[in-house]
Amino acid sequence: MSGPRILCVCSDEGIELFGSRGCSTHLREMCQAFKSLGCVVKLLVANSQGQKDPSFHVEYELVPPVRSKKLGYDLRKLLTNRRFSRRLRELVGQFRPDIIYERYDLYSSAAANIASRTHTTYVLEVNAPLIDEMRGLLHFPRLANSYQRRTFRKADLLIGVSDTICSMLRTIAPDSHVLLVENGVNEDVFNVGVSGEEVRRLYGVDGKLVVGCTGSLRGRQGIDTLVRAASILLSERDDVRFLVVGGGNNLQRYRQMAQDWGLSDKFLLVGSVPSTEVPSYIAASDVCVAPYAPSANFYLSPMKIREYVAMRKPIVASDVPQIAKTIRDNVDGLLARPGDEKDLASKIAVMLDDAALRDRLARTGHERWAGKLSWLNCARRVLDAMKGKVGG
Known part of the structure; x- marks a missing residue:
């Protein structure tokens, strides 16, 4: 029936x-x-x-x-x-x-x-x-x-x-x-079986630790904070690359911002890609971020968080109530103060430097939410x- x-x-x-x-x-x-x-x-x-x-x-x-x-x-x-x-x-x-x-x-x-x-x-x-x-x-x-x-x-x-x-x-x-x-999230599309090898080769990041971010590039997504956090992190190390997927009116502004900070070859803003290709970019990432800007009225339901979780990726995200419902700090991921590039850079560095931590947090989040989102x-x-x- x-x-x-x-x-x-x-x-x-x-x-x-x-x-x-x-x-x-x-x-x-x-x-x-x-x-x-x-x-x-x-x-x-x-x-x-x-x-x-x-x-x-x-x-x-x-x-x-x-x-x-x-x-x-x-x-x-x-x-x-x-x-x-x-x-x-x-x-x-x-x-x-x-x-x-x-x-x-x-x-x-x-x-x-x-x-x-x-x-x-x-x-x-x-x-x-x-x-x-x-x-x-x-x-x-x-x-x-x-x-x-x-x-x-x-x-x-x-x-x-x-x-x-x-x-x-x-x-x-x-x-x-x-x-x-x-x-x-469509778990038939976003899952642990997706390969990111082709993306890593395409952008020349083999052998590097990749910090990935997906979604539109509107101001509330916090990409400006991510650029500043990347500047802090990359001033101290050369083993990390940032891979940011998404389009919008701010794309050129963020590319100029990355260039002004001397990050053009390390902070890669790839623009929009077909939705069918987004999983391979997440798969190419060692750590995934959701650096939302501070907001007194945060009304979003971040799709990227669910996609990261479904693909069993370690997550660093802004500590806002709607995200904290899914990501518990130091349980399913790490939460950073919204708009604070120093805290964001610190949390990303902690995650990058500890493979066991990455694995534990990613597995906990995936096991907690598998099939439920x-x-x-x-x-x-x-x-x-x-x-x-x-x-x-």
Whole structure:
């Protein structure tokens, strides 16, 4: 017997379906996980760009967003929402979903409204405080807040990817059912069997200790702190190389920063790589880092931490609550003070200099979390929470 029919929706034109960023991975993996659990899944997206993933077998359809720069940000979003509304009305009649599962975007009220009118169960996944993130682009923040509040309160289930997001959801929609579902990992892709030998040869780091970091290069990722920590570490030794994977607007700035510090040949910023190649870069690393910047409102659910753990890698990460839930200091990894390059350099050095410590921490984390952080478990938690609600 098949599971529920799920119509997944993502109207955010900034999320490439086949992109290499975490948001793209999250979108693909949740859809794929629902399908793997026996659900019939169809996906509606605003951006299908990126390098096609041959392992992605979910049927998807593109609704082109409004991109005209002559229009303000809010108006573009509202007009894109209208396009999604028209197509969703047709699809609900044709596909007859039991659940509409949406990744939230600003002004994306179409799915909530249509689910309400057709008595279809509506699940809304919220990954970031978008009004705060996009405040510099919003012309009408009060209108965006109004749309957000109404949309949140129409959901049969609100999903937050971190404790901070869940707290925000409970404040905005106090009567709604809120479920914490942190980001997952595809353990068929990220596992101890992946080889990093080709990557090590490609970048000439054979015989060196490699410190690896993956993910987007936004400011909150703490790459500037990592560059400064690398400068401290590399001033004392020549047996270490840093391998940083990820793209974004800050890539050239960090490359210039590394050059200014005289680290160009030792701090390698390789840019974006296809998501299918990320595991080989992690495999090439002796120590993996997640040097997140200090934040009073850390709302991320770091995907890289789960990928490192799945590949049984020793980890040095920023000591923030959302990470400390997974990585216990000196048990599953080492935690450094966020934004403190000296502490980060010290913790990396301790890890590099002690192979037994690296092995112990990596094994403890892997054994503790093996099988528990998968995208399948994420999807299963959503479906379990919806039992008795579907069709209501």
